[in-house]
Amino acid sequence: MDDTPPQAALDHECRVLTSYLLRQAPSSYVLAKYRDAHAADALPASPAGPFDRLLARLAISRPSLLKLVDAYASVFFRTGLLRKKMVLLLAILEVSPRLHACFDSPDPGGTVGLLARIAVRSSAFLLRLLLAVVVLGPLQLAFALRSTLAAGPGRRDG
Amino acid sequence: MASVLIVGSGASAVHFALSVLKKGHEVTMLDVGHPKPAALNPDDSVNDLKARLSDPVRYFLGERYEGVVYPGSKGEYYGIPPTKHYVFSPPTAFHVEATGFEPLSSFGQGGLAEAWTGGAYPFNDHDLAAFPFRYRDLEPYYGEVARRIGITGANDDLARFLPLHAHLLEPLALDPHSLRLLADYERQRRDLNRALGCYLGRSRTAALTRDTDDRKACTYRGRCLWGCPLDALYTPSLTLKECQRYPGFRYLPNMYVSHFTLAGSRRVGGVVAEDLARTALRELHADTYVLAAGTLSSSQIFMESFLKATGKTLTLPGLMDNRQILIPFVNLRMLGQTYPPESYQYHQLALGIEPPRPEEYVHGLITTLKAAMVHPIIHSLPLDLRTSLFVFRNLRAGLGIVNVNLYDRQRPENHLTLRPGPGSGRSTLVIHYTPAAGERIAISRAIRTVKKLLRRLGCLVPPGMIHVRPMGASVHYAGTIPMSTTAAPRTVSKDCRSHDLDNLYIVDGATFPFLPAKNITFTLMANAVRVAETAF
Incomplete structure (x- = not known):
């Protein structure tokens, strides 16, 4: 069975993630490389669990939730599917014409202003993480419970 | 004959x-x-390559994207670029x-x-104590190799650990972050020497700072990591x-x-x-x-x-x-500055830590971040990826890493x-290695000293990001x-x-x-x- 998402879905995914990361649209080159990377099986082959897959689906299909899911994944799914896809995209973006500049230059403003902005953005991350734990934490527990029940009482791992 | x-x-x-x-x-x-593949567009800088190559992703990440370093990749902050895969x-x-x-x-x-990465550090008599010859026996050959390959360096504080041999070239131009670190060290030199036993100086680097008959001097195009296109960095x-x-x-x-x-x-x-x-x-x-x-x-x-x-x-x-420990740091004094992509990419400064016993000398290479692939650093920050990218972009000019090396001695096991x-x-070649009994103490001591040094130089070591590399990683x-x-x-x-x-x-x-x-x-x-x- 071919698990590779169809081209249109990958293009949508690439647009959503690029816009989230850089607040810019991907170039046609970036879209093509993102598709090509999936065709080349560039993502490391580790089985994504059902909740991991759900997080990725949720983030792509509802961009408004992407910030929340990213915050959650940064602590609880650091090696999960969504982060892998985003890291692959970051790697493509950082060497792509024009867009590589988004990694290079600091924001304008003096040292104090920048420190303040870093503090504000980091605090905002913590708040999102807190919210994500409230919203997604129980969902993850439910998934874990369901898979335990599905495994049955007599089964043991290993 | x-x-x-x-x-x-x-x-x-x-x-x-x-x-x-x-x-x-x-x-x-x-x-x-x-064989080594031919260098593309030898006069282009690293950012020129990103802008001008028809397929820069293929050059920087490889045909099968093997240059991407994903989360969970053993804590390394950089991978081997695809242009160097032929080596391994x-x-x-x-x-x-x-x-x-x-x-x-x-x-x-x-x-x-x-x-x-071009580090060319001569052994002194303490290092050679177990060898059947002394530094003076090796010195003419250090000089001969330096003449052949080109080694830059300076007569500075590190000369107490690194003997001065013949044919040293003038040092490479420092990037602004390395310049800042060195200036901050020089202001507190006596205190850092006395209190921490730390000495800082210019790296000894196998790169040319002047043209020779066959090779060009470094033109600071920022491509060291992917293979110097002008052969200024010796291989x-x-x-x-x-x-x-x-x-x-x-x-x-x-x-x-x-x-x-x-x-x-x-x-x-x-x-x-x-x-x-x-x-x-x-x-x-x-x-x-x-x-x-x-x-x-x-x-x-x-x-x-x-x-x-x-x-x-x-x-x-x-x-x-050599056991190696990677200690990343942020120099807050560089906050908000623009990083220089067109500079020598590898370590420009080195540090030596005076040991209790001479053979236990600790050597460190200080690499300020310039044009390396940055996605491994971004995803290693303890934040969501968008915030990580924002923080990274603003700290980039102040990021660096100390690669601390520890000595090793022969043990039968x-x-x-x-x-x-x-x-x-x-x-099949079978390899067994067990670290020495006191290694953990030596690692902790080295980390503590380097962290103190970095603090004195205005740098922070982000918590949880120090990486003790596995044995074998130094390839020494x-x-x-x-x-x-x-x-x-x-x-x-x-x-x-x-x-x-x-x-x-x-x-x-x-x-x-x-x-x-x-x-x-x-x-x-x-x-x-x-x-x-x-x-x-």
């Missing part, structure tokens, strides 16, 4: 070859020898099993130093090219050496190699044989030779490697052996067939002649009886020249 057959084309091999060629000997060099690509018959050790071997033209394949100008030199690539055949009990009769182009075995003959394939491969060939001749499996004790292959096939392997003043089996003489086989010399790291905390490549080259000059 003697015919000399050399196995390998790495740093030791090519400098040994050049010296004996100059003396008029005939040299044949056997090598697997994957092994032949299919190469098999290795390791416990406690993550070995890297090279089968590329020029060997492992094709992917080095051994350059000396291989120089050897190829001698009529007495024969370079045979695609030859994967298996073992020596023995003529009687104390002489090598020939060398058996698999011709990878024809998938056939060939035996070649010479008067004198030289193993210079790197510690692991040379040891494997040595053991395979005895296995084939006697049926006995040898064990070679004493394997050493760290050894190499072979597991014989099926039939007459090639054996040594010690399995050491120099010895007594003619014990499985050792070599002061002149690196085998005590087992009279017409065999071993001129790579396998012969080092001690491994100080310094990159060994410069000493490998100097020692190989010493052997060629004194024994041939």
Whole structure:
């Protein structure tokens, strides 16, 4: 069975993630490389669990939730599917014409202003993480419970 | 004049070859020898490549995106760029099993130093205490190698650990972050020397700061990591090219050496190699044989030779490697500044920590972040990726990493052996390594000192980001067939002649009886020249 998402879905995914990361649209080159990377099986082959897959689906299909899911994944799914896809995209973006500049230059403003902005953005991350734990934490527990029940009482791992 | 057959084309091999060629000997060099790909657009800077190449992703990440470093990739902050993969690509018959050790071997033209970072740090008398010679015996050969390859450096505070030899070139231009660190050190020098035993100075780097007949000086295009397109950063394949100008030199690539055949009990009769182009075995003959394939491969060939001749499996004790600790830091004084992509990319500063006992010297390389791939750093920050990117972009000019090296000494439990292959096939190299009992204390002490130093220089070490690299990662392997003043089996003489086989010399790291905390490549080259000059 071919698990590779169809081209249109990958293009949508690439647009959503690029816009989230850089607040810019991907170039046609970036879209093509993102598709090509999936065709080349560039993502490391580790089985994504059902909740991991759900997080990725949720983030792509509802961009408004992407910030929340990213915050959650940064602590609880650091090696999960969504982060892998985003890291692959970051790697493509950082060497792509024009867009590589988004990694290079600091924001304008003096040292104090920048420190303040870093503090504000980091605090905002913590708040999102807190919210994500409230919203997604129980969902993850439910998934874990369901898979335990599905495994049955007599089964043991290993 | 003697015919000399050399196995390998790495740093030791090519400098040994050049010296004996100059003396008029005939040299044949056997090598697997994957060739280096041609440099693209040599005059372009790293950002020019991103803008101008038709497919920059393919260049920087590789055809199969193997240059992407995903979360969970063993805590490394950088990967080997695809342009250097030829260095490490092994032949299919190469098999290795390791416990406690993550070995890297090279089968590329020029060997492992094709992917080095150019650190050229001479050993002093403390480092050489276990060797059968002193610094003054090696000094002329350090000078000769420096003349051949070009080494930059300065007479600064590090000279107390790094002897000053002849032919040092003026140092490379510092990037603004390195300049800042050095200035902050100089302001507090006496205090840092006294309180922490820390000394900072310019790196000794195998790069050119002025043109030579064959090579151009560094033009600061920021491409060091992907392979210097102008050959300003030295790699051994350059000396291989120089050897190829001698009529007495024969370079045979695609030859994967298996073992020596023995003529009687104390002489090598020939060398058996698999011709990878024809998938056939060939035996070649010479008067004198030289193993210079790197510690692991040379040891494997040595053991395979005895296995084939006697049926006995040898064990070679004493394997050493430098433990490396990566300590990332943020210099808040550089916050909001723009980073300089067009600069020398590797370490421009080095640090030495005065030890309680001289042989326990700790050496560090300070690399400020310039044009390396940055996605591994971004995803290693403890934030969501968008916030990580924002924070990274604003801190970029102030990011850096200290690569701390610890010494290693020979211990019998760290050894190499072979597991014989099926039939007459090639054996598997088996590696065992266990860290020394006190290593954890030494690591903690080094981390504590470097963190204090960095704090004094205005830098923060982000919590949870220090990475103790696995043994094997430094690729400074040594010690399995050491120099010895007594003619014990499985050792070599002061002149690196085998005590087992009279017409065999071993001129790579396998012969080092001690491994100080310094990159060994410069000493490998100097020692190989010493052997060629004194024994041939």
